[in-house]
Amino acid sequence: MKSTTEYLFINTKKPREYINITPEVEKVLHKSGIKEGFILVSAMHITAGVYVNDAESGIIQDIDEWADKLAPKGPDYYHHRTGEVNGDAHLKSLLIHHQVMVPVTEGRLDFGPWQQVYYAEFDGQRRKRIIIKAVGE
Amino acid sequence: MKSTTEYLFINTKKPREYINITPEVEKVLHKSGIKEGFILVSAMHITAGVYVNDAESGIIQDIDEWADKLAPKGPDYYHHRTGEVNGDAHLKSLLIHHQVMVPVTEGRLDFGPWQQVYYAEFDGQRRKRIIIKAVGE
Amino acid sequence: MKSTTEYLFINTKKPREYINITPEVEKVLHKSGIKEGFILVSAMHITAGVYVNDAESGIIQDIDEWADKLAPKGPDYYHHRTGEVNGDAHLKSLLIHHQVMVPVTEGRLDFGPWQQVYYAEFDGQRRKRIIIKAVGE
Numbered sequence: 343m344k345s346t347t348e349y350l351f352i353n354t355k356k357p358r359e360y361i362n363i364t365p366e367v368e369k370v371l372h373k374s375g376i377k378e379g380f381i382l383v384s385a386m387h388i389t390a391g392v393y394v395n396d397a398e399s400g401i402i403q404d405i406d407e408w409a410d411k412l413a414p415k416g417p418d419y420y421h422h423r424t425g426e427v428n429g430d431a432h433l434k435s436l437l438i439h440h441q442v443m444v445p446v447t448e449g450r451l452d453f454g455p456w457q458q459v460y461y462a463e464f465d466g467q468r469r470k471r472i473i474i475k476a477v478g479e
Numbered sequence: 480m481k482s483t484t485e486y487l488f489i490n491t492k493k494p495r496e497y498i499n500i501t502p503e504v505e506k507v508l509h510k511s512g513i514k515e516g517f518i519l520v521s522a523m524h525i526t527a528g529v530y531v532n533d534a535e536s537g538i539i540q541d542i543d544e545w546a547d548k549l550a551p552k553g554p555d556y557y558h559h560r561t562g563e564v565n566g567d568a569h570l571k572s573l574l575i576h577h578q579v580m581v582p583v584t585e586g587r588l589d590f591g592p593w594q595q596v597y598y599a600e601f602d603g604q605r606r607k608r609i610i611i612k613a614v615g616e
Numbered sequence: 617m618k619s620t621t622e623y624l625f626i627n628t629k630k631p632r633e634y635i636n637i638t639p640e641v642e643k644v645l646h647k648s649g650i651k652e653g654f655i656l657v658s659a660m661h662i663t664a665g666v667y668v669n670d671a672e673s674g675i676i677q678d679i680d681e682w683a684d685k686l687a688p689k690g691p692d693y694y695h696h697r698t699g700e701v702n703g704d705a706h707l708k709s710l711l712i713h714h715q716v717m718v719p720v721t722e723g724r725l726d727f728g729p730w731q732q733v734y735y736a737e738f739d740g741q742r743r744k745r746i747i748i749k750a751v752g753e
Contacts, residue, residue: 343480378480378482378484378614379480379482379614380517380519380612380614393573394525394577394578395525395569395572395573396525396558396569398558398561399557400556400557400558400559400560400561400566401556401557401558401566401569403557404556404557404558404566404569404570405569405570405573408550408570412549437573437574438573439573439576442577442578443519443521443578443580445484445519445521445610445612447484447610447612452484452610452612453523454522454523454524454525454608456524456525457523457524457525478480478482478614479480479482
């Protein structure tokens with residue numbers, strides 16, 4: 343069994359931002375030398391998500407508006423009694439989910455034609471971290 | 480470490496459909512000979528989901544109506560500027576999530592009594608693909 | 617490849633309850649002796665969730681109200697024709713997701729500073745089960 347672990351740091355310019363990190367996942371795969379196994383891609387923060395979907399600017403805008411409709415910014419969340427103002431970002435992280443598992447087969451990411459790994463920042467403008475961990479053989 | 484990868488093809492008759500694929504997951508398990516490990520079951524499309532829940536027709540109907548309430552068909556999504564009409568299916572895929580990990584213990588799917596693996600088609604009537612990948616020993 | 621599987625039993629006092637099970641996940645890790653790998657933490661019921669987020673009482677209350685807003689208790693779900701009354705708990709399980717994968721690096725849970733594993737009970741007051749399965753080396 344082989345394993346390779348890398349950490350990706352992202353500091354977005356906007357509070358909410360969606361970044362295609364598929365190239366970074368591929369880099370970890372190639373570094374690992376793994377031919378068969380899984381790669382976990384997981385936000386290390388509780389106000390961000392990782393998902394697999396389309397690299398199309400329209401759907402990214404749809405995802406942003408949809409997440410903000412279902413988990414709106416603004417309301418006076420109980421969490422804000424701590425002084426925080428990012429209650430919505432916690433709920434968006436749960437909605438989108440904070441992680442995906444990418445299958446690796448014959449040394450490549452075993453994705454369908456349109457699948458891309460995205461980091462979804464819901465409380466940005468500061469340095470955040472993502473773990474990319476490949477395990478296999 | 481052993482690994483076995485199979486692809487399941489599904490072409491639904493209806494645009495939205497929910498299919499119990501637990502028997503197919505078990506087939507991959509038996510083929511793999513794995514006693515301890517994980518099986519990833521993951522849609523290879525960005526308009527479909529994979530989830531674990533009940534094989535009961537009422538709850539399936541509830542899931543369908545609920546997903547369509549939270550990510551409704553129809554609205555003029557930004558994604559539709561590309562000529563697509565399936566923006567809702569992308570959001571439903573995110574809501575339900577596109578994958579699950581099934582634990583394997585002593586050579587069997589280590590599920591509770593009511594847990595079944597479902598493929599959730601949100602944009603069907605064409606050939607779609609699911610990866611079932613078992614890794615373990 | 618090593619693997620260790622433990623089952624955690626929880627019987628909540630309230631119908632809905634959120635329990636930090638990170639210490640139990642760490643116990644399984646230490647028992648396993650694994651240095652590199654993954655731990656699957658997965659509800660074995662279809663009316664419960666497992667998620668990673670903050671150990672802060674306000675956000676837990678927010679998560680509870682948010683889940684009940686998006687998947688409300690009460691409506692006459694199709695599932696209730698079976699005599700069940702927990703349709704909302706099935707949908708909440710899908711919303712929150714029933715499982716997470718925890719990365720293990722150098723013998724510890726490889727989490728960011730605020731990440732904690734929670735069991736989310738949506739239909740409690742009876743004995744329920746969670747699988748914690750560590751696989752690695």
